[in-house]
Amino acid sequence: MQENGKQVRHAERAAQAQNIIVRETRCKTILNRTSISEYSLNCYTGCAHGCIYCYARFMQRFHPHPEPWGEFVDVKVNAVEVLKRQLQRMRPGEVFVSSACDGWQPIENSRRLTRACCELLMRNGFQVNVLTKSSLILRDLDLFAGYRAQIGITLTTLDESLRKLWEPGSSTIEERFQVIEEAYRKGLRTAVMFGPLLPFLSDGPDSIDDLFQKAADLRIDVIWVDALNPRPRVWPSVSRLLQKKFPELLSGYRAVLFEHLEREAYLNQLRSSIIRAAKKFRLTDRLAGYP
Secondary structure, eight states: OHHHHHHHHHHHHHHHHHTOEEEEEOOSOSEEEOSSSSEEEOSEESOTTOOTTOGGGGGGGTSOOSSOTTSEEEEETTHHHHHHHHHTTOOOOEEEEOSSSOTTSTTHHHHOHHHHHHHHHHHTTOEEEEEESOGGGGGGHHHHTTSSEEEEEEESOSOHHHHHHHSTTSOOHHHHHHHHHHHHHTTOEEEEEEEEEOTTTTOSHHHHHHHHHHHHHHTOSEEEEEEOOOOTTHHHHHHHHHHHHOGGGHHHHHHHHHOHHHHHHHHHHHHHHHHHHHHHTTOGGGEEEOO
16 A cells, blocks of 8 residues: 555656646546447546657547647546446446546546546446556556456556656556556456557567567566557657657658558568567467557
């Protein structure tokens, strides 16, 4: 409990330091059908983690904000009440938490909407599949124990200096490992998303081997791997960081994202490295998806 308290205080400090613009909104639905899973749940629009590559930036097409992505969060203040109403007519299934934000971003520490919604879902027979970059979820692991739940983390790299650049508001890599270790101790099913792998920074054969070695060490149950994708609004964000920190990689990124033949060759090589690493560390049966 003492360690979990430290993580919560860390989340509070992160929220204060980032000076995020918070607005309260109301939603009509909170549990929605999705192509990723049977359902998805997002109690917030926007995410204070501010990941450079975040595909959810497309949400600003539908929810315009004057602030850049990563500098605002809309809180769906009626999320719990709406979910209670939806549960009266929806068939239980698997719920991805969360698909367009991180359900345990710093503001969840005080609002506790994701926690309350997950509790409702599990009590009504739904399976909750978590994917987060936040150690705040340590607060809630006791809630998931005994229910149909899977606790997953995202890892783009094992290099903490790269993490700070690409995922500035997220928990550290070591803190994410603590989440998996604690979930395992509580008997919960665990997962990891390796991705998006960063071209020429965290996608080489040695880097992929290191990721799979860590998955083996952590006794991960399910593994996904993803490549960086040119989704709407992602390239402007990525290219700005590259120009500032890795200008020598700019043309290479542009090629593997936008030139068809280059991208196909890149993805083929990436798949080969992933399959080889999965075999090397005897994790082939746990590899659920890759590019």
